[in-house]
Amino acid sequence: MKRSAEIAALEDRLGHRFEQVDLLRRALTHSSMSSPGREDNQRLEFLGDRVLGLVMSEALLAGDRAASEGQLAPRFNALVRKEACADVAAEIDIGAALKLGRSEMMSGGRRKMALLGDAMEAVIAAVYLDAGFEVAREMILRLWGDRVARVDEDARDPKTSLQEWAQARGMTPPAYVEVSRSGPDHAPVFTIEARLANGESAQATAGAKRRAEQQAAAALLDKVSHG
Template structure:
């Protein structure tokens, strides 16, 4: 099987050339494009998630031999969560080569965080099947790069941190309210207001509700820190 020029360019960005190109094609095929003769990337995503987890666990242990399990766990979660995978996918411009059905493509699927994160995990699995664990580990460490050394034990997502802040003070969980939506259907912008029972609020706008909620939570945490 010969890869298209776009996929060969992706190989260059990944720093890896497949001996079995069909694995890369499958890793980039969303379920909206699957058929009896074309497999999608869901099973590869399942495998890639586990490979990524093992590589990150090894990398964190090697980077900080003195870290406790309590310190390592949140760092690990920050490195393997879907948002991190999607960020790496954006860095290698994975979205431009995703194979999507028409409806998914028209709804902005190439920019959707979940689709990008899933595809990145599937690509990791494809390299694992093509070159074994050593090849997959080299790929992950190359793409995740400085993230391993930069992540801290408090690197949990902002929504979790804000909820824990509220619970520690006997408050109910914060609320997230969509206050505005703008832009075309294929590239919407969501504005979310994060609110605490005590009345503190913060707003943020992003291309997905999840990103907007996280940004609003981070803005509110920053405001609380300054007030403190």
């Protein structure tokens, strides 16, 4: 079946040549481009999330046979969360092949963390359906690379960790305040300040509000833990 240049190039970066190339096309189709004759990637995203979860569960169990469930769970979450999927998607430039509606494209959809993360999960499902679990597992472990080996032993979402730190000291949950927003509408840049009830605070700047909040939380947690 005929492939576009974008599809062929992405297959090279994935390391998998599709027998059913329409699966990959569907995995790259955002809901803003769906139509009666064109399925979007939401169902594949649902499946890909489960395939990724199984691969990472196996890898973590094999990599540390002495770890407890309590130690494995935060590592697992760090490897499968949307930010991790989006980072891998950005590394192999899935955004260049995404099929987006005009409004989503104009708002910088090819660089949005949520869209990239969803597309990565959908692509995983497409590979799984095209070639089976073993091929999907090999691709996932290759693309995630040393992330599995170097995942922090106590890997946690920084916002969750900061909230637990505050609650353990009888404080209310941290507040996240948008200090500024700059840049064009299609590529905004956010500066977020994380604040604790004791007056401690830290700021971070990123191209996505959620990422800026995470970075601000991490900075504040580091500050109060080592201050």
